[in-house]
Amino acid sequence: MARARTSEAKDLRRSELMDAALEEFYERGFASARMDDIARRAGLSKGTLYLYFDNKEALFSSLVEAHALPRAERLEAISQSSGGGFAAISAMMNLAPTILRHTAIPKLVKILVANAAQFPASVTVYRTQIVERILRAVARALEAGRDKGEMNIDDPVMTARLVVAPVLFSLVWRITFEHDPEAKLDLEALFAQHEKILRRALSPVPEVAL
Amino acid sequence: MARARTSEAKDLRRSELMDAALEEFYERGFASARMDDIARRAGLSKGTLYLYFDNKEALFSSLVEAHALPRAERLEAISQSSGGGFAAISAMMNLAPTILRHTAIPKLVKILVANAAQFPASVTVYRTQIVERILRAVARALEAGRDKGEMNIDDPVMTARLVVAPVLFSLVWRITFEHDPEAKLDLEALFAQHEKILRRALSPVPEVAL
């Protein structure tokens, strides 16, 4: 293998090894994934893998930490840029299928949920750095909608969880049934329906009807 | 250990071993769970475990199959007995916290999701015997509500997924964050809010307002 001499080349190599680890952990599970296979997938040998990571557990933790920050920042930006209310909800619902289909989040969530008991520190990182930041961003978008008089919201914190729930539903459906050709899920239709229900439920009751 | 001579005693022993396996698989993951620990947890030796199950994989499959039928039947009965519509939704939402707190379903879902790639046959059993039966039962309850003129539903199949999504959200939250004392989730409040949103979204629009 061509050598990584500069520190940029090493950073790249490190992230290639992490990508390989994500795939192996996802496909075989943390315990069954072989360090040799991870190295091979990145086109390197096991010995080299150990130049970049102290051990299997450090490789796992670094995965979670590396993905945490950028993801959360992206989602917070989206929820803020749209100015809150139904526009923000709509922007998030439109983004959901892409996130589910083309980012590492579903795979990361799977390996994290599956190994939560073994890696409590990584779980806490993920909860505080991703999950709770996303939930707060959604709650803020709902509060903004209320302040604009566009939404009728009594409990933004619980409602934020309900807004996000179908995304997690789809995520679990995909990672669990993805090899089952009988189990299709129409993401676009699901999120369109979700948005419709939220609009009906959260729109202020027209005064005329009272 | 006192011996199991009758076939009833053997059935009991078998199910004790399965309970032990559920706990070990849940806590350590399928690959890391030791057959010796499973046997010990049931107060037996590893050799005895192999009298009841051919191998580790058979133990896993039997777990999924044993839990599948009774659970699905219970939930179908509830959704039918309440006569459909909001009464059925309400009955299910009231039941959700108990299912999440006091049944094996969350643990079973975790080990199944985590090992979906290794056991496609068990995944298919679970999907057809539990997941899709529950979703069909919910969809039927929604259709019944529409037929009664109590609900305004355009897509019962997608809506059923949205009704169930917060249950899965809570399930994943619990199995992932259960050891994290900072991460509390008020199940009763969440499902109360969910029911409120569904009532608002699915109630027919009052004619006066049009």
Place this chain on the structure above:
DNA sequence: TTTAAATGACTAACCAGTCAGTTATTTGGA
């Protein structure tokens, strides 16, 4: 020639699955 990145054979530990031996329980003859 020097450097340090990369390699892969090696070892030490782990564990699924086996099976020869042990022992609780039942059976039936005295």
Place this chain on the structure above:
DNA sequence: TCCAAATAACTGACTGGTTAGTCATTTAAA
């Protein structure tokens, strides 16, 4: 009622295969 023989449930030391982690050696690049 007692006890010896028969039965089969149960045990755990053992084996064979697997893999995380090491390190002496090789080799690409400066």
